[in-house]
Amino acid sequence: TTLRQRAFAARAASALTPLLGLLAWRLAHGRLAAPERLPSGLGEYLHDLCVVAHLALWDQGRWALLLGALALIWRLKRQPQGLKPAALVSAFALTWLAFFAAVGFFATRDAEQSLTHIRYFLPGLCALTVVLSAAAPPVGTLGLFYLFARSPFGPEASLFGGQAALAERDAAPFIQQSLDQGRTVWVGSYQAAALLQPWAGITQDPPPPRTAAGGRLRIYAEATDPTSIHAGDIVLAAAYGEPTGALERALELSTLDRWTRGDATVTAWLVQGASRPSHTAAPPAPRPR
16 A cells, blocks of 8 residues: 555655756846736636636647546546546646646736637646546547637637738838838837747848948837837838737838738838828827736
8 A cells, every 4th residue: 555655745746846956947047037927816827727727728729628527537447447547637737727827828818919829738738638638548539629719718729820920020121121221110128039049940140239321220119109119210010029009009000011821910011101180089098007
């Protein structure tokens, strides 16, 4: 009995190994590995946990896994020797999802930013899919129909992120050409992160911050003041990234070009000047934070 208890404890500890690795990463990298946001209280965490449950057991056809769970229960009643492996994988999946529902998850915490880093959840999602489809493997294939579908959780939730990257790659020559013509080009920080790194595959020759012709590459983010963007500047709106609503409201923009791959589109706008306020419409109410 003691040996069985030790063996079970060892298996349980192995399920927590990835989280122990994350703890070691946190200790090694200090503030660099700090969570982006944390829930302010239990209520907010439970709300986020419900959103994560929807992501794991409903979104993108994963509702079929609930049918797989019924098949798994039926099989375990007939073959109870499979209970321990199923419990071990389930414990890992649930621990992982519950942990990242608090650390790094922010799909419901900011009205201006509805994306989350789905890559944080992938190990837990994969483990959950494996265990719940073990008794009925076809239920795990329904997600293939959503392989390229755009998700409200951001580009990492499907291969839509690949389409977005291809659209950004198509726009890269336009950016360089505009800089060579002495124009000021604004790109969002999400797009800039890939544009300025050759290994990202967007361009082998990242554009410089300044060109001999006087062109400037500028980066905008959520906190960018629209008044710092002037008439004649070019603004690129990527398929995902910083919300451009504040810029669209404050600036008068005309479309120069578009690059589309699948559902992903990158748009180049020419800034005509500051947007003229309407004298007939009331100013929009501030969005709740």
